[in-house]
Amino acid sequence: MGSEMSNSLVHPKYRADIDGLRAVAVLSVLVFHAFPGVLPGGFIGVDIFFVISGYLISTIIVSSLGKNKFGLLEFYGRRIKRIFPGLILVLCAVIGGGWVILFSTEFERLGKHVVGATGFLSNFLLQKESGYFDVSAETKPLLHLWSLAIEEQFYLIWPLFLMAVHRARLGYFPATVVLGVVSFLANLYFTFGNASKGFYWPFGRFWELLVGASAALLLLRQPVIEKNRRDLFSAVGALLLLIGLIFLNKRTLFPGFSALIPTMGALLMIVAGPGAWINSLVLSRRVLVWVGLISYPLYLWHWPLISMAKINFGPVGPWAMGLIMICSFFLAWSTYVIEQPIRFGKKRFPYATSLLIAMSFLAIAGLFIQSTGGLPDRRVNRIFDKYAGSIKRTERQKDCFDIEYAYKTEGKWFCEFGQGRPVLFAYGDSHALSLLPALESIASREGIKILFTGASGCPPLLGVQSLRGEETIRRHNCFQLNDRIARYVDENKIPGVLLIGRWSYYTGNSSGKEEWNPIAKGDVASFPATIETSRADLEYAVDKTMAQYTAKGVKVFVAEDNPQQPMDPILALRRSKGTVESINAWAVSRNEHAVRQNLPNALLNKAVRFYGATPISFDSVLCERDSCPFVEGDQFLYFDDDHLSVTGSSRIEPVLRASMASLWESIK
Secondary structure: OEOOOOOOOOOOOOOHHHHHHHHHHHHHHHHHHHOOOOOOOHHHHHHHHHHHHHHHHHHHHHHHHHOOOOEHHHHHHHHHHHHHHHHHHHHHHHHHHHHHHOOHHHHHHHHHHHHHHHOOOHHHHHHHHOOOOOOOHHHOOOOOHHHHHHHHHHHHHHHHHHHHHHHOOOOHHHHHHHHHHHHHHHHHHHHHHOHHHHHHOHHHOHHHHHHHHHHHHHHHHOOOOOHHHHHHHHHHHHHHHHHHHHHOOOOOOOOHHHHHHHHHHHHHHHHHOOOOHHHHHHHOOHHHHHHHHOHHHHHHHHHHHHHHHHHHHOOOOHHHHHHHHHHHHHHHHHHHHHHHHHHHOOOOOOOHHHHHHHHHHHHHHHHHHHHOOOOOOOOOHHHHHHHHHHOOOOOOHHHHOOOOOOOOOOOOOOEEEOOOOEEEEEEEOHHHHHOHHHHHHHHHHHOOEEEEEEOOOOOOOOOEEEOOOHHHHHHOOHHHHHHHHHHHHHHOOOOEEEEEOOOHHHHOOOOOOOOOOOEEEOOOOOOOOOHHHHHHHHHHHHHHHHHHHHHOOOEEEEEOOOOOOOOOHHHHHHHOOOOHHHHHOOOEEHHHHHHHHHHHHHHHHHHHHHHOOEEEOOHHHHOOOOEEOOEEOOEEOEOOOOOEOHHHHHHHHHHHHHHHHHHHHOOO
C-alpha cells in the first residue's frame, strides 16, 4: 500500500442495476427542478446519489486495502479524472453564458460561486448566503454543486479513515457504524438547530454516504443473499423510495429523520443485489442503464440551463422546459463521450495534473470576475448601471428582523429608532421590513421613539400561527412573538401600534404565482390548512387583534399592502430597452393591483371601521392613473417583485408620517 500511481485499485464487478438506481436518482432531481408539482419529493435523488457513492467508493477502497493494492495518488487521480472533465466544461459554459446575459451584480455573484465550485466548497458558500431575502435559488446557476462538494469532501477524508482502521486492525463495519451514528446525530443537531446548516454542512450529511459504505461492507462479507430475502429487500427499498418521492416536499424538515426514508430505501436496493426481482427487471433495463451512465453530466448540465433560462426569460412554460430537458440529455451524452478517453484511454494524457491546472485557471477566472465587481464594462451591463444603485433593501435586516427566538429570548428582540419614551411599536412580516427606512426617518424627523421587530411570513396578528414548518416555528414562533409584542405594548403603555403585512399572502391571492402562506388558529406546529380556513382564521385574528388593542386604549394603524409586480426588477430591465417607459411597461396595472388586494382590504377595512382604527394606503404615491410603476426617474421603487426598495420606502414615508401624525401630536 503506497501513494504511487500504480493503476492497481481493485474495482467491483459491474452492476447494471446500480446504474439503473442512478437513473432513478437523477431523473427524480430533474423532474423536481423542471416540474416540481409532479414529484414533490424529487430532491431525495441527491440522497440516493450519496448512498450509491458511499457504496462504490467504499467497495473500491476496502477491496484494494485487503489486497494491499491501495494507493492514495491513484485514488485521487482517478477521482480527478472522473469529476473534473464534465465540471470544467459546465463551468466554462456557465461563465460564457453569464458574460452574455448577467448584469454586474449577478456576474460578480457567479464569479464567487465559480471559485466555490472549483474548490468544492459550494455547500459552505451557499449556507452562508441562505436566508429569506437571499436571491432566489433559481438565479444561482451553480446552486446544485453543493452536493458534489459534500461528496468530494467525503472522498478526501474517507480513504484516510479506512487506511487508519486497516493499519490498526480494527473492524471496518463497527468503525463505519460508529462514525455514521455520530454524523447522524450531528445531522439531527444541525437540522433542528439551524436548518441551512443541517442541509449544507458535510458533518451532518456524511452519514448518508456511510449508509452506502455499510452496504459495501455487508456485501463484501456476504456477496449473495437468498432469493426470497433479496426480493423482499428490493421491494421494501423501492416502496421507501416511492414514499419519499411522493410524500416528502419542500416544507419537510430535511434531512433530519426524514432522510432515513431515501437512504434506507437505497441501502436495501443495493444490498438486494442484481438478481433481485425489481433490480433485474426494472433497474437493469437498457434505457435506465443508459441514463445512469450519463447521470453525472446530466446532473451537472440540467440546472444551469434551467437557471439561465429563468434568469433571462422569467417563468419557463412546460414546452420550453421540455426543450431544456432535451438539451440537458444531449449535452450530458456529449460530455460522457468526451470524458471516456480521459477516464479510460490507454494514453495517459490529459494527466490529472492537467485537469488540476485547468480547474485552477477557472478559479482564477472566478476570482477575477468577483474582484472586478462582475466586469461592469460589458455591453449587457450598460443598461443596468443606470439603475443598479436603487435595487437594494435596508441594511438593518440582520439587526431588526427575523431575530432568532425573539418570541422568548432575554436578549435583544426588537430595534429602537429615535429618542425618548416609545410612542409606536411597528411590526409585521417581510413587508414591514421594507418600511423600516421610512420608520427610521419618521422617528428622526418627529423626535420620537419607534420600536420595530418582525419575522418572515408572520402576520402581525394575535391568535394565529404561521405554518412554515416545525423548524421555522421553533425559531420564529409567530403566535408567541405577536403575543409578546402585545404584552410589551400593554406593560410599557405604548400608545400606538402599526400593523404591516403582505395581507394577500395569507388569503391565497397574492399574485399570479399562486403564492400562499397558510395560517391557523392557536399555537400549533402543523394543521391541514386550506385557503378557505386560512382566510377565515385571518379574519378572526384581525378582529381579535384590534379588539384587544383598542380595549386597552392603544391606537391601531394598519398599513395596506403595496402593489406587487409581476416580475423582479432585473427581469423587467432585461425585457426593456433601458428607458423608464419601457421598464414600466412591465409594471402591474392599477386595476390588477386593486383586484388582487380587494379581498384582504375588505377584510381589514371591516374591522378598521368597527374598531376605529386608521388604515394607511400607499396607492396615491405608488400608483399612477393606470399603473403602479417599477421606476421613477432612474430609481427602482422595488427590491424584488413585492418588497419595496429603500427608494420605495422613502417614497411612501410622507404618507406614512402624515397618517400617524395624530398619535405623536396627542402626546406632545
